[in-house]
Amino acid sequence: MTPALELDHLVMRFGGLLVTNDVSLTLHPGARHALIGPNGAGKTTLVNLVTGRLRPRAGAIRLAGQDVTRLAPHRRTRLGLVRNFQVTNLFPSFSAFENVALAVAERDGNGLSLRGRRGFAPAVADEAEAIACDMRLGPIGTTLVRDLAYGQQRLVELAVALALRPRVLLLDEPAAGLPSADHAMILDALDALPAEVAVLLIEHDIPLVFRFAREITVLAEGTVIARGAPDAIRQDAGVRAAYLGSRA
Amino acid sequence: MTQGGFRDALRRKHRFRPVETLPAVALLAVPLLGTDYYALGTQVAISVVFALSLDLLVGYAGIVTLGHALFFGLGAYATGIASVHGWGEPLSGLLLGTAVAAASGAVLGVIVLRTAKFTLLMLTLSAVFLAGEVANKASWLTGGVDGLVGVSTWPLLGRFEFDLFGQVGYAYASAVLVLVWLGMRWLVHAPFGQSVMAIRDNPGRAAAIGVPVLARLVLVYAVSAGLAGLAGGLQAEINQFVGLKDIGFELSATVLVMLALGGAGRLYGAIIGPVAYQVAQDLLSKDNPVLWQLWLGVLIVVVVLFAPGGILGIADRITGKAARRTARRMRPQVRT
Known part of the structure; x- marks a missing residue:
């Protein structure tokens, strides 16, 4: 089986600082993989390498077998590599439905279309509404996203990601900034993701990670220090040391 | 909300409102004022086309620029120079001005749009100064400081001679304005326009x-x-003259002020702004040939200070209060 996403010995440096040290990672279709690590471990850098905001000094990134290391971010999106953002990042002057519809239109290559005088073609509007309603955004779908509560905005983020029909979904702290009472809402949404999508979850919140992931990779100081099933990670002495900050 | 609610919302948002016919009504009303107002009406119509083109950049795409007169000037000179060299057919002349400006826009865009904000502002500013200086020095082509003389526009459609009263010129400019306005309205309500606004919101x-x-x-x-080049070409054909001020910084700034006065990002601001600016300019300069710029400045400062959304922003606030009151009553209390 071709892996959905393959990181092959990635190296990234900022000046003299080694932030990604020979990181390899393979995600098969349907994976539920979590990437954890203490602050400054290089998680966000890794996300930026995978999405194309940064270019690695060495190594390769393959998407369904295709080398995308030098591809621009929007081209990776078109190949099915979809991300959400740690901080809510939407189109604030559009409604929740419209945010999803923009993604649907762009996915189908209709971003340049001049057909449709009501913003979006009827088929696009219907699909966007169905996706948003699956996320239980129906009642607030026509509200501008800048007027939504933070938790609702996080759900719109997920709906936008799903609308792009991802093959690989990078979720950068989908529950960031939410009180833990609202985590159930995000977890329900994550549980409802299509089974064949490979998901890489980058998350600080450990209970959420253990609830969601089937495999965990632990990053510390740019290096993979452990990898395995959640139970094995829980017992790993090196991981405990990294989190308690006593690596020396 | 049941399925289909989004379609209804889109229909409401993008529907054609009766009030949108007002600009066309205004265009038709000018001839009723007599022949005295054709010249002013024509100038306003050209400014509105120019301001509409700027609104597409500033209001819809979120691209700031201080150099938009570059394209106005390029269109004007292209059309004018063709006319001086023996081709004065108005429609193809407009097309030429549009094409030259659009091609230059594409080339310049590839260079300057990699930047944003102040850098972009400075680059567009430099571009218009450079172009102005080139037009100044290349006097064999542009006439330099004397301007391009000898522009002669052939009769419109081979039949309507551009007359002294400016009746044909006014009709011509009005027709172009209506077409540009319809085209812009189509563009910004199409999926293409939505994607451009999405980039403005969050690239x-x-x-x-x-x-x-x-x-x-x-x-x-x-x-x-x-479109800016189209406006420039239109002016060159109707005034039968092109000068350095048509490719200068001052014109770039003026059109930006007109747009800010009306309110950016809504098409109608680009219509009301130039109308208000030029009618005010006309009245004030008749009243006081020396100090009119002062009073125009005061007017603009007042609008910008007390109504950052321009004239349409004021209208919004007045009608918005009523609309919000009904919305609050109708909106179901939803908690998720």
């Missing part, structure tokens, strides 16, 4: 949903430049 997010941001901005820049 990083737009890239993450697969939008080729730079390419799309370059396209918008070229379209906007082309």
